[in-house]
Amino acid sequence: MRRDRVSEDIFVFVSDLYVQVTSTVMLTAEGALVIDAMPFPSEAREIIAFVEGRLGPDSVRYVMNTHHHADHVYGTYLFPGAEVVAHDACRELLSELGPASLARAKQHTPALAEVELRLPDISFREEMYIQLGHRHLRLLHTPGHTPDSMSVFETNERSMSAGDLAMPVPHIVSGDLDQFRASLQRIQALEPDFVVQGHGNVLLKGEVEELVEGHLQYLDNITERVRELIENDEPPRKLREIDIESCGLSRIPLDGSVSKLHLENLIHMYKMMAGA
Numbered sequence: 001m002r003r004d005r006v007s008e009d010i011f012v013f014v015s016d017l018y019v020q021v022t023s024t025v026m027l028t029a030e031g032a033l034v035i036d037a038m039p040f041p042s043e044a045r046e047i048i049a050f051v052e053g054r055l056g057p058d059s060v061r062y063v064m065n066t067h068h069h070a071d072h073v074y075g076t077y078l079f080p081g082a083e084v085v086a087h088d089a090c091r092e093l094l095s096e097l098g099p100a101s102l103a104r105a106k107q108h109t110p111a112l113a114e115v116e117l118r119l120p121d122i123s124f125r126e127e128m129y130i131q132l133g134h135r136h137l138r139l140l141h142t143p144g145h146t147p148d149s150m151s152v153f154e155t156n157e158r159s160m161s162a163g164d165l166a167m168p169v170p171h172i173v174s175g176d177l178d179q180f181r182a183s184l185q186r187i188q189a190l191e192p193d194f195v196v197q198g199h200g201n202v203l204l205k206g207e208v209e210e211l212v213e214g215h216l217q218y219l220d221n222i223t224e225r226v227r228e229l230i231e232n233d234e235p236p237r238k239l240r241e242i243d244i245e246s247c248g249l250s251r252i253p254l255d256g257s258v259s260k261l262h263l264e265n266l267i268h269m270y271k272m273m274a275g276a
């Protein structure tokens, strides 16, 4: 698995197995902080081996779930000695939907056979603060991709792990467009020096601006394009003709998966706007 060092003791792991999903690891003299835990046990174990190599056994103190989606939470059960922290709604969604969706996932994906559902131990509604060693974390509720999404801002290094609020294309299917816009603006207002996306590369300062402006424009563009289609009484199959580049974003990132996410956005939007 790829490991990027973004500062002295902050590392970002990028999955080889599932759409470049990321995990942020911060090392301190008091133990480690992990933000998102990978979907597959093999990759979560790689992270544990890395931390234990630096800080010794059982040294992860906190695991934070940026939201309840499987690709960010399934590895969490491998950190039994850590406190698991998430938004209130993440805990609710995981207890409600988690057991059935994990059972389904195990049927399709043998590599998940041993996964156990681990619920957050601590949750918050608006904002929470965690200090460990020299790291000061602000956990912020930043809904939009999902209702329970949170971002983690480390105030000394000005690093932001934004979960799927930041990825190469905004994905709105289980979220809310207005909340998405507001959360992007909130992230930008904090002026992070770098942003760890939920999927894909770490963004540096100048790229953060580009991401926020580009995503806000993209959300306007898809709204406009789908509205036109509906006003002209065009059938939903015409959505396939609206490619991602004509809406302002590249089709290249995440090995091309962005086009699939884009089409899901269009279909979702069509259903919402046509009231179907």
Ligand SMILES: [Zn+2]
Residues within 6 Å of the ligand: 021, 069, 071, 072, 164, 198, 199
């Ligand atoms: Zn994700």
